[in-house]
Amino acid sequence: MVGPIGQNEARTSILKASSYKEGKAPASEEATIHRIRITLTSRNVKSLEKVCADLIKGAKEKSLKVKGPVRMPTKVLRITTRKTPCGEGSKTWDRFQMRIHKRLIDLHSPSEIVKQITSISIEPGVEVEVTIADA
Known part of the structure; x- marks a missing residue:
């Protein structure tokens, strides 16, 4: 006699078998759409x-959903130091600062297409970070 566990296993195996059509893999495995933040x-x-601009142009050519660029606030790192190394003389100061600019771009696409888009030539001094989160 088959118990309720055996019946559930039979149902799931039928469902798994019906998701494959004529030797093809399920469509969800081919091109899963991810939410990708650059x-x-x-x-x-x-x-x-x-x-x-190059990233967004490439994404729009592939007709993807694009949000951005979102301009984050500029970080200003400041260092104020004395000009003279010995400490004598008039009290003169140097003020150095470094500004760091940040942009966010959100894409909704399969990860294979993002590899094609991000293969563009990137300017020196620009850091790119790609984060993939399931939508």
């Missing part, structure tokens, strides 16, 4: 904006 950081605004 984070770009740089000290040079022009090169950062150029890379953003």
